[in-house]
Amino acid sequence: MEKGSVLIVDDEESIAHALEKGLKREDFLSFVATSGVEATHLLTKREVDVAIVDLNLPGFSGLQVLQYVQSNRLLTEVILMTGKATIETAVSAVKMGAYDYLTKPFEDFDRVLATVHKAWEKRQLLKKVQELEKKDGPRDSFHGIVGRSSKMQELFRLIENVGSSDSNVLVLGESGTGKELFARAIHETSLRAGRPFVVINCSALSENLLESELFGHKKGSFTGAVNDKKGLFEEANGGTVFLDEIGEVSPMMQVKLLRILQDGELRQVGGVETKHVDVRLIAATNRDLYQCVKEGKFREDLYYRLNVICFSLPPLRDRIEDAPVLAYAFLNRYSEKLGKKVSRISVDAMQSLQEYRWLGNVRELENVIERAVVLTKTDVITARELPPNLLGQLFYRTEEGTDIDMIHLSYQEAKERAVAVFNKTYLSTLLQQAAGNISIASARAGMDRSNFKKIIKKSGIDTNLFKKGT
Numbered sequence: 339m340e341k342g343s344v345l346i347v348d349d350e351e352s353i354a355h356a357l358e359k360g361l362k363r364e365d366f367l368s369f370v371a372t373s374g375v376e377a378t379h380l381l382t383k384r385e386v387d388v389a390i391v392d393l394n395l396p397g398f399s400g401l402q403v404l405q406y407v408q409s410n411r412l413l414t415e416v417i418l419m420t421g422k423a424t425i426e427t428a429v430s431a432v433k434m435g436a437y438d439y440l441t442k443p444f445e446d447f448d449r450v451l452a453t454v455h456k457a458w459e460k461r462q463l464l465k466k467v468q469e470l471e472k473k474d475g476p477r478d479s480f481h482g483i484v485g486r487s488s489k490m491q492e493l494f495r496l497i498e499n500v501g502s503s504d505s506n507v508l509v510l511g512e513s514g515t516g517k518e519l520f521a522r523a524i525h526e527t528s529l530r531a532g533r534p535f536v537v538i539n540c541s542a543l544s545e546n547l548l549e550s551e552l553f554g555h556k557k558g559s560f561t562g563a564v565n566d567k568k569g570l571f572e573e574a575n576g577g578t579v580f581l582d583e584i585g586e587v588s589p590m591m592q593v594k595l596l597r598i599l600q601d602g603e604l605r606q607v608g609g610v611e612t613k614h615v616d617v618r619l620i621a622a623t624n625r626d627l628y629q630c631v632k633e634g635k636f637r638e639d640l641y642y643r644l645n646v647i648c649f650s651l652p653p654l655r656d657r658i659e660d661a662p663v664l665a666y667a668f669l670n671r672y673s674e675k676l677g678k679k680v681s682r683i684s685v686d687a688m689q690s691l692q693e694y695r696w697l698g699n700v701r702e703l704e705n706v707i708e709r710a711v712v713l714t715k716t717d718v719i720t721a722r723e724l725p726p727n728l729l730g731q732l733f734y735r736t737e738e739g740t741d742i743d744m745i746h747l748s749y750q751e752a753k754e755r756a757v758a759v760f761n762k763t764y765l766s767t768l769l770q771q772a773a774g775n776i777s778i779a780s781a782r783a784g785m786d787r788s789n790f791k792k793i794i795k796k797s798g799i800d801t802n803l804f805k806k807g808t
């Protein structure tokens with residue numbers, strides 16, 4: 339039977355590797371993180387059945403990893419590893435919901451494996467119960483967020499589950515995936531619904547005025563401060579502050595933000611008394627914030643403060659089954675808004691919508707549908723109303739597997755790449771059919787053998803791959 343996945347979190351590599359080896363022998367799929375940050379990153383990236391976490395990690399501790407699992411309602415059982423000195427902490431962690439703890443150094447490795455086994459079995463049971471519970475079928479939308487895919491259903495459930503929590507939230511996702519929409523939905527389902535939702539675009543904040551914008555200022559406290567002014571945090575009191583584009587803030591601003599987060603107290607620029615503000619923070623970025631932390635561009639302590647609950651929004655191309663419901667939702671929105679009676683999308687148009695790569699995600703789809711509703715003269719959107727780059731093969735996949743929209747290249751460059759892609763497909767297919775025989779293939783292509791060979795070489799095709807018996 340296929341076993342589950344186990345994440346080992348320990349900064350002592352010898353222990354991590356011994357565990358990894360032992361678990362692999364038992365057919366568990368195991369992988370290692372050497373810090374708390376790396377662990378939380380992996381936990382949001384992939385499904386983990388059991389996490390074996392050292393209590394005493396540098397920076398983000400084992401207990402914080404446990405808290406992360408719990409705040410994010412992750413389906414992961416946590417087993418803690420502890421030295422003799424911290425057994426008491428481990429015991430209280432079990433009371434908090436950890437599955438069990440193991441004392442280091444391990445005396446009996448079989449017991450370690452048995453504990454992982456039992457934790458995994460418990461996880462299996464809970465999974466079954468959950469599957470039975472969610473039989474009520476997919477929802478097409480949730481607080482204005484449209485999507486039927488299982489990824490979106492999971493995110494809808496996560497919003498509901500964390501609704502009553504007041505923890506800070508980090509929303510990650512490419513541009514146009516709906517980060518702001520999610521932030522609003524999280525606010526609306528929280529106990530703070532009905533209180534203000536204040537958007538702060540971090541990349542637009544000026545460094546000099548940051549404090550005054552966030553905290554407000556007293557009249558006359560600096561040139562230009564002609565009146566008392568409330569800061570954005572105070573305006574949001576009782577509600578939620580949405581820190582958009584958090585990945586763009588400079589190191590100096592990161593320090594200042596951290597200070598606000600740490601004490602929740604603010605003092606107006608030029609003011610004397612401190613005020614207490616009660617706000618929940620939701621931060622969003624289209625950057626890989628974990629990578630920024632690793633590269634030292636984003637403070638680790640600030641990352642921890644913000645990343646208590648993490649929503650990682652998938653790009654539209656990874657849940658393309660959402661394209662039809664989204665397209666129809668936008669069709670209805672824009673035909674109503676524009677006073678038109680467009681009610682259908684033709685089969686070929688829908689096919690193009692589902693084949694396109696959507697590097698601009700839902701925002702791009704929304705724009706495409708709006709444009710099509712404007713253009714159509716009937717009650718149907720057909721392929722004619724779609725932009726040309728959606729219809730042709732205007733995507734070029736590089737060797738590294740990233741897609742480039744060729745519409746951004748010059749004609750000459752785009753043509754060269756399109757020809758290269760065509761050559762590769764055409765020649766490989768031909769060679770495949772000719773079982774790697776160049777004479778046969780070149781004859782079928784209507785070319786002379788030496789020219790044909792040249793093109794094959796230029797296209798980087800290895801003819802040996804097509805020969806029988808290889």
Ligand SMILES: Nc1ncnc2c1ncn2[C@@H]1O[C@H](COP(=O)(O)OP(=O)(O)OP(=O)(O)O)[C@@H](O)[C@H]1O
Binds near residue numbers: 483484513520664
């Ligand atoms: N799942 C969805 N359902 C309906 N509309 C969506 C969905 N996702 C995104 N949108 C729409 O797409 C547009 C872009 O969404 P949003 O502004 O939330 O994206 P974003 O992730 O914040 O992008 P950026 O990083 O560029 O700021 C908005 O008009 C939003 O209403």
Ligand SMILES: [Mg+2]
Binds near residue numbers: 517518582
């Ligand atoms: Mg946004």
